[in-house]
Amino acid sequence: MDLLEYQGKQLFARYGIPVSAGEAVTTVDDAVAAADRIGYPVVVKAQVHVGGRGKAGGVKLAENADEVRTHAGNILGLDIKGHIVEVVWIERSSDIAQEYYASFTLDRSAKQYFGMLSAEGGVEIEAVAETNPDAIAKIHVDPVEGFSEERARAWVAAAKLDPAATDGAVDILRKLYEAYTDGDADLVEINPLILTTQGKVHALDAKVSLDDNAVFRHPDYEQYDESQPRDARERDAHAKGLQYVGLDGTVGIIANGAGLAMSTCDVVNQVGGSPANFLDIGGGASAEVMAGALEVINNDDKVRSIFINIFGGITKGEEVANGIAQALARVQIDAPIVIRLDGTNADEGRKILEPLLSGRLQMATTMLEAARTAVTLAGGVVK
């Protein structure tokens, strides 16, 4: 789950990381009212799940109410790389002396936490890594050992931040680590982390990605769910608890397991078709889940055929078959379906489906054969 800047800052503030005072608003009038409360000058910042908003005109300084009105009016509704701005964050402007970069994430290769700190902030860290890799101080943190003040201090020294920033940076980095671990984040990033002309260190931006799997111990994270960027199909699938990613093709795909679902997309592509989506119904998928999956695919206007690819481990064949049967009884499925069913109780599942088979509902024995059938049914030319 990716947070918007203001949500990230609110999360940071809970861990004691200093951020600018601000308010999130959705209308021009509210923007002006918020700015009046906060005190001028303020910065009007577009809240979108995409980088590069400054260049796109999504971040503006306002000295007074008239300027807030103009900028908020221009930014609300702005299209930034396909993301329409619905929320702006109004915050007190800061006097920047230095811009730094700080982040924690997981190094999957080392299986430890990975921190990056640089005196060259305010630009994309990938660009710094390319042009001046020595400007990034990197550390690994063992999750069992934790992150001590001594390590934070040595890290700040290695990054060569302004000495005036040392104590403030050490304090923020330790709190950032706390937000990362205790907050169950996949990524916490502050860019820029600033030293102000008054000598204060403070997070001017916040990029936070949270672990969906940890919501059970952070029930409040559900509030972030509705601001996730999703198209209509993805929203529908998400509401049904399905792992769905929308693609542009004409063959609707339902599979169990992320690997098999990806592979199904790949195979459809290889035989000359194009997948309309990735949809993983997961392990232990019930008749209810399968029916919901078919409904989601059926609502996608571009879909010309549907390929259901199930290899049963946890998912049992008869459950899949019952799900398809129930879904067919419940909704009018427009596109023809081809099913490939294998694994646990596959025979039982095939027996349930046999009486239903027709030109609109076919069965294939292998993945490749099913993919070719699906592409043909979608009106494509099989390679």
Added chain:
Amino acid sequence: MSVFVDKNTKVVYQGLTGSQGRFYGLLNRDYGTQVVAGTNPKKAGTDVDGIPIFANVGEAVAATGANVSCIFIPAPGVKDAVLDAARGGVELVIVITEGVPAHDEAWFFNELKRDFPNVRLLGPNCPGIISPGQCNIGITPGHIAQPGGPVGIVSRSGTLTYQALAELQQKGIGVTTCVGIGGDPVPGTSFVDCLQAFEADPETKAVIMFGEIGGTAEEEAAEFIAKEMNKPVVSYIAGVTAPAGKKMGHAGAIISGNKGTAQAKMDALRAAGVQVGLNPTEAGDLMAGIVAKL
């Protein structure tokens, strides 16, 4: 021969009293696996279809000689369950559970590495391990695995693991051991660990490795294969059509920036001398060609 588990393996199931644990624990027993115990602190002293339930893994090990644990506990309890298994004295802990928070995984991986260096962790979010004809631990459908070798299988994604088994079975090719390492960000056992074990196993003559987008595990495997392996390896990587920045189902399968693409992984593997199939069936065909020449 096989790797990690064989006919002498004795397994304790943490969560045998739950519906999934019971279903697969009994299926595994039917397959021939020595399912010797289950654990549940609230139900110690009872049994599941004759399999005794103990309060913790330590007691189960003392009473039954179990040397492997298989975890079917819901995600919030997995961290404690892994620690219970390691303290209890098993040599292999297999976590089937999906949806375990990444920070828990990172914590128990490093905790085991530090305090229980001889305990191997497999998973989380994996289908388990099967040495066909000897023992099946986890959720792999046993009937799709052909016993006898000469091929070892290692795969990240559960259902693709089954696909690999099915491709070989259709061609009449046997499997020594099939390991599903799981698709999560911190897998306890890596591709390299499995390749190392297969390279050392005299019965395994060739290896099939199914990977997917995200992370660098396949690239690390390619490096190992180039430097350390003499046995032939066939591979398949899922996710060629996956868009960057979108999680494909589980936390591991995501292309971030230009890292972790299927193309980069296939290139690295080919450079290491691996035969790469463009789909599971093609990988099976390539393996059939290798087996025919053994």
